[in-house]
Amino acid sequence: EGRRQEGRVWFGRTEMNERDDGFDWNDRGTFLRAGISVEVVVLLIGLGLGWLAGINPWSGCRVTPVSIAWGVAATGPLLLAFGVTYTLSWSPLLRIRELLVEMLGRPMALCRWYDLLLLAVLAGVCEEFLFRGVIQPWMAGDDAARPLAIGFVVALIGSNLLFALLHPVTPTYAIVVGLVGIYLGLVGLVDPLPDGGASPGQLNLVVPMVAHGLYDFLAFLVIAGESRRRDAARAGVTGIVESD
Template identity: 40%
Template sequence: MQNNVIIAKKFFKHACYFEGSLTILAVILGWLCNTLPFAGLHFSESDLLVGLLGTLPLLIIFLALQHLPHPAIQEIRALLENTFGANLGPLHWTDLLILAGIAGFSEEVLFRGVLQPWLESIWNLTGGLILSNLIFALVHAVTPLYALLALLIGIYLGLSLDYQGERNLLIPIVIHSVYDFAAFMVILHNYRNRI
């Protein structure tokens, strides 16, 4: 049991470092591309609420997919349980909240804060949205279906960036972070029930 806790804490620390390093990568890429990563980030209570409510469709789809018997879905579920369930199982829920927050912030600053605006400046709004999320999908391509789901989620996050007419990175950050946290909790619940 003690060994599992040590492994989980090590996995958690490495995951946090990796996800956090994406913010550094975003700053460097932003500098190279002349795109300010945090230009579209500002606090707004209404955008915070939009972000929280914007998580609901993704969570409903995620929970629905948990019950589909399709082999490709079951492969993703097993992969997530064996990766995250086994490595994060002994951790407290607050650790999962921290990891989800870091992942949501860092990935959104990189993909929606730098890549999407930069690619929009080269192509157009639609081209930037699609190209940045093709990259997002490739980074998440652990299975072909998972890459497709990441592409669709990325497009949803990219569209949420401009939801109320004024670009605010807070919306996709909140959606991504809350979704990741809820998904971690479901994955751990399923993993613990299985073992």
């Protein structure tokens, strides 16, 4: 009996919010704990795989004003792609938008901006740590610093195929995520690690981390704003119906 249902009716449609006393997705604290836990697990997996493969992804992080600037600049094409896919009326893209707003909109709308920033930073750091910092160089082996080599290309595609499969919202969404992953797997090469240090010539992991995190933060704000807008519109319609 720990579960209860709350419903509201709008023009004959009932919205049911199932609540469980132990887990309420539409609760700010629960949502944040779940999101943080997922990213911590991703980071721990990256640390474990890195230890097994003898790879230290932190050695691939060179924080400089240049790397941060490149990361911010690299967000531009991602935001352009997001804007195009978010506004097109193609049904597979509309379905992605509806699912994202339906699944994430309400809990994100309850969050403060700094909550969303925290989740975005964790996603950028932890996911890039695992996929671009461990899996991609592990698969590339000796070709990790040679982007034209077959080993690098295979690793780039293979690691991002896995990245896409772990985002199975819809097949189209998985394809989009895979393409974004390939972009992030290349963009760090604009600021390669210097000779004489660890992993010379390989991508600087800071660049995709910044790009990923900033992109996620802005996308989260859009999704949260869309959810608030829809809730406000529904509340207005409900008020009109009740006044009649």
